Amino acid sequence: MGEFSHIPVLLDECVNNLEIKPDGTYVDGTVGGGGHSGAILRKLGKGGLLIGIDRDAEAIEAAGIGLASVLEETGNGARFELVHDNYVNLVDICRERGIAGADGILLDLGVSSHQFDTAERGFSYRFDAPLDMRMDRGDRLTAADVVNKYSERELGDIIFRYGEERWAKRIASFIVEQRKKVPITTTFELVDVIKAAIPKGARQDGGHPAKRTFQAIRIEVNGELDVLSEVIMKAVEFLNPGGVMEIITFHSLEEGIVKKLFKKAENPCECPPEFPVCVCGKEPLGKMITKHGITASPEELEKNPRAASAKLRIFKRY
Numbered sequence: 001m002g003e004f005s006h007i008p009v010l011l012d013e014c015v016n017n018l019e020i021k022p023d024g025t026y027v028d029g030t031v032g033g034g035g036h037s038g039a040i041l042r043k044l045g046k047g048g049l050l051i052g053i054d055r056d057a058e059a060i061e062a063a064g065i066g067l068a069s070v071l072e073e074t075g076n077g078a079r080f081e082l083v084h085d086n087y088v089n090l091v092d093i094c095r096e097r098g099i100a101g102a103d104g105i106l107l108d109l110g111v112s113s114h115q116f117d118t119a120e121r122g123f124s125y126r127f128d129a130p131l132d133m134r135m136d137r138g139d140r141l142t143a144a145d146v147v148n149k150y151s152e153r154e155l156g157d158i159i160f161r162y163g164e165e166r167w168a169k170r171i172a173s174f175i176v177e178q179r180k181k182v183p184i185t186t187t188f189e190l191v192d193v194i195k196a197a198i199p200k201g202a203r204q205d206g207g208h209p210a211k212r213t214f215q216a217i218r219i220e221v222n223g224e225l226d227v228l229s230e231v232i233m234k235a236v237e238f239l240n241p242g243g244v245m246e247i248i249t250f251h252s253l254e255e256g257i258v259k260k261l262f263k264k265a266e267n268p269c270e271c272p273p274e275f276p277v278c279v280c281g282k283e284p285l286g287k288m289i290t291k292h293g294i295t296a297s298p299e300e301l302e303k304n305p306r307a308a309s310a311k312l313r314i315f316k317r318y
Contacts, residue, residue, distance in 0.1 A: 002156065002231055002317070007304045008035025008301070009108065009248060009296065009300070010296060010310055012295060014036055014312065017246060018104040019242075022044055022045030023048050024103035025048075025099055025103050026049070026051070026103060026105070027051045027090055027104070028108075029105065029231075030054060030109065031053060032063070034063035034067055036106055037052045037080070039208060041074075044078035045187075048078035049079050050067075050080040051083065052077070052081070052082045053066070053088075053089075053093060054082075054084065055084075055136040056112070056137075057136070057137065058114070059114065062103070087231060088227040090105070091238045101240040101243065102240065102243055103243045103244075104243060104246070105200075105239065105244075105246070106245075107246070108248045110251075111135070111218065121134075123218060125187055125210040125211070128188040129187050130187075131147060131185060133217060136222075138224070139222075143218070143220055143221050145221075146158070147219050148300075151171075152172045155171075156173075159171055159217075160216075162220060162225070163213050163216030164212060164252070164297065165212040165216065165271075165285050167197060167202065171193070171194055171213055174193050175193055175197075178193050186263065194210045194213050232265075236265045236315060240317065242316070244314060244316050245315045246314050247312070255311055257315065265284070265285040265315060266284055267284060268282040268284065284318065286318045287318070288313070290314045290317050293312060293313050296305050296310055
């Protein structure tokens with residue numbers, strides 16, 4: 001448990017672009033295995049503070065051990081505090097601790113490698129396990145609830161919108177027919193239904209046939225896109241002058257939200273385009289540093305294939 005449990009994606013790119021001040025305050029809203037947090041903590045010194053947040057209590061426990069060992073090894077006088085909560089609350093979490101602004105904020109979205117690789121969490125179609133998919137096990141809604149209680153229309157909409165699955169309606173129909181006979185309670189049971197729904201000739205494209213549907217259900221269970229949309233502007237406004245916000249996305253839905261809201265923070269003016277000058281008074285909060293996003297190097301991809309879909313976007317506060 002003391003070792004960081006996965007290889008953090010785009011680690012050097014994240015750490016270098018944060019422009020870490022030894023006495024600065026940094027927030028890792030998705031601690032996960034603690035890899036990014038550990039690298040940030042190593043660069044801090046006396047007066048430096050890292051606030052780490054995660055919805056997963058297991059991640060908080062593991063990261064606590066790992067980060068404590070970093071401080072013991074470096075003796076750099078920095079501090080860290082870990083909070084079991086949703087990153088959507090990061091501004092409130094900081095303010096409750098007397099922190100008026102952050103010098104850097106990092107969000108590494110999606111599911112951690114630990115969650116994917118822990119079979120009983122139910123995130124992966126590679127293992128047979130109960131349909132769970134909760135990032136926070138204290139939450140009530142599970143993947144089994146979505147699969148067995150949502151209407152056919154709701155299921156179809158979720159699978160199409162969050163999974164970008166062309167066979168969404170057919171998959172939803174097959175799920176409803178199957179659950180009439182017996183509830184669908186495990187990952188492999190759901191995989192079998194999805195495979196039956198997708199025509200054999202179409203199963204050759206885009207990796208595992210269940211990939212998109214599992215992504216969609218996971219996003220619904222954890223409200224992932226809602227919390228991302230809610231937090232970005234709050235977090236950007238919470239940055240100190242010159243502070244940096246970094247977000248690592250793993251699919252086009254996340255990336256679209258980040259790009260749109262970073263652009264809004266860069267140009268918040270709401271005046272009609274025909275107005276010759278701005279009269280709404282909303283001024284730019286900063287600048288998006290990465291127009292196209294930073295992707296993993298060939299060297300990183302060789303060590304960590306999961307970084308293939310990762311994209312880092314960076315916003316710097318004025």
